[in-house]
Every structure is written in C-alpha cells, then in structure tokens.
Amino acid sequence: EAGVAQSPRYKIIEKRQSVAFWCNPISGHATLYWYQQILGQGPKLLIQFQNNGVVDDSQLPKDRFSAERLKGVDSTLKIQPAKLEDSAVYLCASSLVPEGGGNNEQFFGPGTRLTVL
Amino acid sequence: DQQVKQNSPSLSVQEGRISILNCDYTNSMFDYFLWYKKYPAEGPTFLISISSIKDKNEDGRFTVFLNKSAKHLSLHIVPSQPGDSAVYFCAVTTVGTYKYIFGTGTRLKVLA
Numbered sequence: 001e002a003g004v005a006q007s008p009r010y011k012i013i014e015k016r017q018s019v020a021f022w023c024n025p026i027s028g029h030a031t032l033y034w035y036q037q038i039l040g041q042g043p044k045l046l047i048q049f050q051n052n053g054v055v056d057d058s059q060l061p062k063d064r065f066s067a068e069r070l071k072g073v074d075s076t077l078k079i080q081p082a083k084l085e086d087s088a089v090y091l092c093a094s095s096l097v098p099e100g101g102g103n104n105e106q107f108f109g110p111g112t113r114l115t116v117l
Numbered sequence: 118d119q120q121v122k123q124n125s126p127s128l129s130v131q132e133g134r135i136s137i138l139n140c141d142y143t144n145s146m147f148d149y150f151l152w153y154k155k156y157p158a159e160g161p162t163f164l165i166s167i168s169s170i171k172d173k174n175e176d177g178r179f180t181v182f183l184n185k186s187a188k189h190l191s192l193h194i195v196p197s198q199p200g201d202s203a204v205y206f207c208a209v210t211t212v213g214t215y216k217y218i219f220g221t222g223t224r225l226k227v228l229a
Contacts, residue, residue, distance in 0.1 A: 004160070031215050033217075035219075040126075040221070040222075041221055041222075042121070042123075042206050042219035042220050042221045042222050043161070043206070043219045044219070045216065045217070045218075048215070048216060050215075055215070055216075056216055091160055091161075093160070095215065097215070104215075105151065105163035105166065106163070106217065107163070108153075108160030108161045108162065109160050110158065110159055110160050111158075111159075111160050
C-alpha cells in the first residue's frame with residue numbers, strides 16, 4: 001500500500017514570496033490533516049478535512065494560509081505572503097474514518113521543509 | 118496553552134535497558150492516547166495507542182501505561198535497541214473528533 005505522498009520535500013523562498021505544498025493521501029482515507037512542525041516543537045494542526053469539507057481550521061492563519069482538497073483526494077496548502085516565522089516542516093497526514101466511530105491512527109507523509117529567508 | 122507536555126526533551130539509555138518516556142495532559146476530556154516515533158527527514162509513524170478504558174497496553178517491546186487520575190501516560194521500551202533512537206511524540210484526542218494534539222517530543226538515544 002502506497003503511503004502519503006508530499007512534494008516538494010524541500011523549499012527555500014524569500015519572505016513575502018508565495019509557496020504551495022501538495023499532498024496525496026492514502027487511497028480511501030477520508031480524513032486529511034495539515035500540520036506545521038517548528039523545530040523543537042510537536043506538530044501543530046493547521047487544518048483538518050473530512051472528504052472535501054473543512055472540519056477544523058481554527059489554527060490556520062487565514063490572512064496568509066489557504067488550503068483546499070478538491071474532489072476529496074489530493075490537497076494543497078498555500079502560503080502567501082510568507083514570513084520568516086513560517087519556516088517549519090509541513091506535514092500531511094491521512095486516516096480512515098472508522099465504522100461505528102472510535103479513533104484511528106494517522107499516517108504521515110515525509111513532510112516539506114520550508115525555509116523562509 | 119500547552120495541553121500536552123513532554124517535559125524531557127531528551128533521554129539517553131544504554132542498549133538492553135529500559136527506556137521510559139513520559140507525557141502529561143491537562144484536559145480530562147481526552148480519552149484516546151497515542152505514541153508516534155519520528156526518524157530524521159521522515160514523518161511520524163504510529164507506534165502504540167491506548168483507550169481511556171484501559172490502563173495498560175502492550176505490543177512486543179513497547180508498553181503504554183495510562184494514569185487517568187494523574188493525567189499522565191508513559192511509554193516503556195524494553196529492551197531498548199539502537200534502532201529505537203528517534204524522537205517520540207505523544208498525542209491525545211477525544212474519540213469521534215479525529216483531532217489530535219501532539220506533545221513537544223522527547224529525543225531518545227540508545228547507546229550501543
């Protein structure tokens with residue numbers, strides 16, 4: 001079974017530029033997450049999708065960050081314009097929605113390391 | 118507000134000995150708890166989980182203990198192996214929300 005794919009793996013941009021990240025979740029996984037992981041910290045949820053609908057984007061800086069999940073499969077996360085403090089690893093994860101409720105583990109992609117100069 | 122804390126940023130253990138990683142949470146509404154392992158340049162991978170109806174769950178060399186009254190969970194690795202060297206994150210959630218909050222991580226180094 002193919003894992004969660006992310007691209008690019010690394011990106012270096014200057015502040016005020018824009019950048020986009022792409023994620024392809026595991027086939028059949030309804031839930032997709034974008035996390036921001038700053039060095040020395042744990043992953044912080046930015047946005048959570050259930051199919052192509054947004055479940056939680058309360059921690060997404062909406063003045064500069066946007067995300068979409070068209071057709072409930074692939075997703076893109078965009079930053080425009082970037083700030084120095086956006087330097088981080090951006091992780092995409094997906095999970096199944098268990099029948100009958102309960103929780104299920106998340107499968108993470110390798111992440112995109114963003115450096116803003 | 119840090120709802121999930123891993124107070125030890127790093128831990129070194131001799132090969133063959135026990136590694137104990139700790140995690141504290143603040144909200145009693147959390148009822149499902151997970152541990153993830155992360156190697157450099159890779160995403161976190163799921164290791165083991167526990168529901169709030171249990172106080173212990175074992176999977177091979179890995180055991181997770183949950184103390185609900187103390188809002189504390191721990192991960193025991195016995196015996197520790199050099200390949201266990203990684204950053205370990207605890208994560209907590211409330212069943213049905215599918216929303217996970219991660220701790221800050223503990224870097225484990227197992228010395229050969």
